[in-house]
Amino acid sequence: MKLLQVFTLIICILFWSNGCGLFSKPPEDTTVTYHGFVMGTHVNVSIYQMSDSQDSVAAANQLIREAEMKLYEIESIFDYDDPDSELSRINTTAYSEPVEVSEYMSELIEEGLRMSRLTNGAFDISLGSLIELWQYEQIPARSDIDSLLPYIGYENITFEGGRVSFSNERVKMHFGGIAKGFAVDKLKELLVSGGVNSAFIDIGGEIGVIGQTHRENGTWRVGIRNPHNLSENSVVIEVSGGTFATSGDYERFFIQDGEKYHHILNRLTGEPAVSDYASVTIISGNGAFSDALSTAIFISGDVMNDDTWNKEGFCVVYIFKELDKEIESRHFGDCDFCVSIG
């Protein structure tokens, strides 16, 4: 009889463990995931764990819906090609009179101008007219580029008291090099304030992480796509937080007369930047900063002195055009969230 009792106990344990998911993956594996196509790119948001376990799936679903709405809101503000966007309204009227802007627009103009100044214009939010000239995927006439260059430069933009104005009607703002990083920041804020403990955000390759993974040390592992072989990663970065942004010449380009023309423009020449790098990745605590700085370094190399770098705190990973040149990485200031690169 004793044997029978033990036998029954084992069976009960089997039932219990099966029902409780002892053999299944831990609960932090994808509570709720969102896939979408917003801001001209794909979006993937996964909430793995909520701080309050009660009704966590319902709460995560609600947050995912709010995140989607937030993305559409950001798109409706910063879409350069949408004539009804706030940016279009500013671009068509800020020459004739100062224009009062929304909270998000105000934040991004301020951060965009800060990054433009910090990088001496390597990153610049005033490239709208130039980007428009190149968007038809053919080389514009040199005379058209030259006629625009005097109106390119963040110095032509004034932002005071929540109002923006331009020095000339040909000046147009464009946030293509910073808006995705900004959107990652906004989603992170939304999710954290909504009680998310662990989440992964991917907006067109700009990545933000919240909290910890189920790994023993809790870190996240993010690959940097190999620009020389797009189906592989060049390197894997292990982080405990932060946001990633990568700029490279291999994602958006056109080919004319056998030459490749990518989408990252140098404001000094008005043409696609000539860079030593195939890609530059920045990992920092600020998505807009990572986004803008990766563009700036891709265009102009190390655009600031070390004192300026160290105040910000970030990691940078350089992948060179030359295949035989090894990947380099550098740390600046406080970037403890960068656990390992390799």
Added chain:
Amino acid sequence: MTKKSKAVISAIVIFALASASLIAHLWIIGIRFDEPVALIYRNGELLYEIELLQVSEPISYNIENVSKVEIRDGKIGISQANCRDQICVNMGFVNGVVPIICLPERIEIRVRNNDSDIDGVTY
């Protein structure tokens, strides 16, 4: 039937049920988590979910007349696309975490693979 034999029969029945339940559970987990599963999206909407290792012969999917997605040798790739830059086609075939993205045609292919030790890719 004695009390003891009733108990033994009950135990055997319970054991059989528990075993069947456990095997089914592990089998489902195996399908869901252990094998690489390709997810094909257009405009953020999931069109196909395919277990790559279950595809024994090369197979292709016509994605709304803009792209042709192929699966062969446990890998997935875009073999034809209407887009101008052809970046998605040039990515070749993948079976890991690196996603294939065709921005002009709004197509995204991801491979969910629980064995992967990568959470995502920046590019």
